[in-house]
Amino acid sequence: MLVGKIVKAAFYCGIGLVVGKTISSQKHKNDVKKVLSANYMDDHTKVELMQDLNGIKVDHKKDKKIQLDKNLNTVKNKSVILAKKVAYKLAK
Incomplete structure (x- = not known):
């Protein structure tokens, strides 16, 4: 049973x-x-x-860090270009 x-x-x-x-x-x-x-x-x-x-x-933090690094490099490059343009205009 x-x-x-x-x-x-x-x-x-x-x-x-x-x-x-x-x-x-x-x-x-x-x-x-x-x-x-x-x-x-x-x-x-x-x-x-x-x-x-x-x-x-x-892990989205890793993806965000990579994106932030890319953005930082882009901003650095643009600021260097801008600084060169300003220095060139001031030298004239």
């Missing part, structure tokens, strides 16, 4: 896990299809959503 209840409980738990996993994977597939077919989002947003859906962790 007790063994029968244990077997029955294990059977229902197994079925519950299989059904839950199937529903979860189907929901994930539907979410991926929705993200990929969304025309109102740019590619960067789609990539971020896909990373969130798949549980991929991305």
Whole structure:
């Protein structure tokens, strides 16, 4: 009697896990299809959503640091060019 209840409980738990996993994977597939077919989002947003859906962790601080370094180099170059132009005009 007790063994029968244990077997029955294990059977229902197994079925519950299989059904839950199937529903979860189907929901994930539907979410991926929705993200990929969304025309109102740019590619960067789609990539971020896909990373969130798949549980991929991305260090955005590194990306921001690279972008800040690029911006700083651009500003330095422009300021050097401007300083050269001003010095050239003052030398005339």
